[in-house]
Amino acid sequence: MNTNPTRDLILDSAQALAQTRGFNGFSYADIAAEIGIRKASIHHHFPTKHDLESELLERYRSGFVAQLESIESGAKGSVERLQRYAQLYTNTLSNHCICLAGMMASDVGALPEQLKPSLEAFFSEHMAWLTKVMAEGKSAGELNFSGSAQSQASVFLAGLQGGLLMANAMGDEAVFKKLKQTLVAQLK
Amino acid sequence: MNTNPTRDLILDSAQALAQTRGFNGFSYADIAAEIGIRKASIHHHFPTKHDLESELLERYRSGFVAQLESIESGAKGSVERLQRYAQLYTNTLSNHCICLAGMMASDVGALPEQLKPSLEAFFSEHMAWLTKVMAEGKSAGELNFSGSAQSQASVFLAGLQGGLLMANAMGDEAVFKKLKQTLVAQLK
DNA sequence: GTCTATAGGTGGATAGAC
DNA sequence: GTCTATCCACCTATAGAC
Numbered sequence: 001m002n003t004n005p006t007r008d009l010i011l012d013s014a015q016a017l018a019q020t021r022g023f024n025g026f027s028y029a030d031i032a033a034e035i036g037i038r039k040a041s042i043h044h045h046f047p048t049k050h051d052l053e054s055e056l057l058e059r060y061r062s063g064f065v066a067q068l069e070s071i072e073s074g075a076k077g078s079v080e081r082l083q084r085y086a087q088l089y090t091n092t093l094s095n096h097c098i099c100l101a102g103m104m105a106s107d108v109g110a111l112p113e114q115l116k117p118s119l120e121a122f123f124s125e126h127m128a129w130l131t132k133v134m135a136e137g138k139s140a141g142e143l144n145f146s147g148s149a150q151s152q153a154s155v156f157l158a159g160l161q162g163g164l165l166m167a168n169a170m171g172d173e174a175v176f177k178k179l180k181q182t183l184v185a186q187l188k
Numbered sequence: 189m190n191t192n193p194t195r196d197l198i199l200d201s202a203q204a205l206a207q208t209r210g211f212n213g214f215s216y217a218d219i220a221a222e223i224g225i226r227k228a229s230i231h232h233h234f235p236t237k238h239d240l241e242s243e244l245l246e247r248y249r250s251g252f253v254a255q256l257e258s259i260e261s262g263a264k265g266s267v268e269r270l271q272r273y274a275q276l277y278t279n280t281l282s283n284h285c286i287c288l289a290g291m292m293a294s295d296v297g298a299l300p301e302q303l304k305p306s307l308e309a310f311f312s313e314h315m316a317w318l319t320k321v322m323a324e325g326k327s328a329g330e331l332n333f334s335g336s337a338q339s340q341a342s343v344f345l346a347g348l349q350g351g352l353l354m355a356n357a358m359g360d361e362a363v364f365k366k367l368k369q370t371l372v373a374q375l376k
Numbered sequence: 377g378t379c380t381a382t383a384g385g386t387g388g389a390t391a392g393a394c
Numbered sequence: 395g396t397c398t399a400t401c402c403a404c405c406t407a408t409a410g411a412c
Binding site for chain 2: 110
């Protein structure tokens with residue numbers, strides 16, 4: 001695969017900036033300053049900012065896919081799977097940032113058309129995974145809810161995405177942790 | 189009050205742009221083009237962009253306060269109150285936009301320090317209102333949930349905020365409508 | 377692959393005439 | 395209150411040397 005170290009440094013820096021300030025809230029100059037390189041060098045790796053954004057989302061999306069598979073093979077119970085899923089967002093939360101896909105969704109009016117399929121795929125994949133966990137959990141008697149598995153999946157996913165917004169707005173990570181617990185608890 | 193017509197046009201245009209493209213995703217030139225005025229004229233009403241942002245959030249916040257009061261006096265049942273609250277977001281949804289406060293929360297890393305108190309106030313006010321509705325609804329036997337009223341309020345609020353993100357990402361408003369119904373239904 | 381230098385455009389903001 | 399004209403800083407992006 002593409003394991004160019006400089007390239008990865010650029011992506012890491014860009015992702016952190018994008019998740020805290022939005023896609024229009026940072027520039028090549030910010031990345032350059034952060035990793036100690038010149039703007040022109042970044043253009044060598046990512047000719048346009050759209051290229052950078054596109055790669056960023058794709059990396060983020062496929063990284064999540066791998067983590068979902070990891071949870072599926074590592075956690076047997078539905079409750080534990082949901083907890084570990086929610087934990088993925090908590091890892092993200094640390095420094096006033098939201099989900100990269102959530103960020104893109106918020107600025108969708110300014111999003112280049114080519115990125116929309118990846119963005120849609122991100123949420124579709126998460127919905128599919130969560131819906132499966134909900135359905136299996138209900139069948140196994142581990143989860144208890146009324147309505148469809150899909151509806152519960154969307155409550156769960158939207159709750160986590162919105163919870164990140166709320167925690168940022170309140171400047172209080174505890175808000176998210178409490179919400180995470182409630183979302184799981186009400187499924188038991 | 190300040191009912192300058194041009195000023196309101198500017199605010200309306202800026203709000204629509206901010207809710208679809210983010211705060212760093214539009215410029216005075218965009219507003220000028222949209223309402224047929226020059227950039228310099230906008231600076232007359234709002235000397236700096238921070239002034240504009242600040243006023244925008246404050247107007248948005250106080251507008252919601254008025255609507256919450258209106259719901260409280262107009263709707264007696266807790267279920268109806270929650271439905272009408274959720275409806276406030278649906279009105280917003282029309283053209284790929286999210287809650288203005290949610291947008292600010294997403295870009296909190298780029299948000300001027302002076303705006304953070306208003307942003308926090310927005311979510312505090314909504315949480316307080318929803319918590320009260322939840323508590324009263326449970327006491328009256330209209331709502332049924334386990335855990336605290338506050339926890340349920342945060343599930344409800346985060347669900348709606350996240351639902352707007354999801355609907356934008358999927359390019360499908362029906363996603364939000366369904367979610368809205370589920371959030372209310374699971375409280376009965 | 378990284379650099380210097382720079383082009384070409386747009387951002388927010390100001391001065392001063394009307 | 396709105397306009398023209400302009401400033402300067404910053405943006406994305408490119409050319410070409412090393």
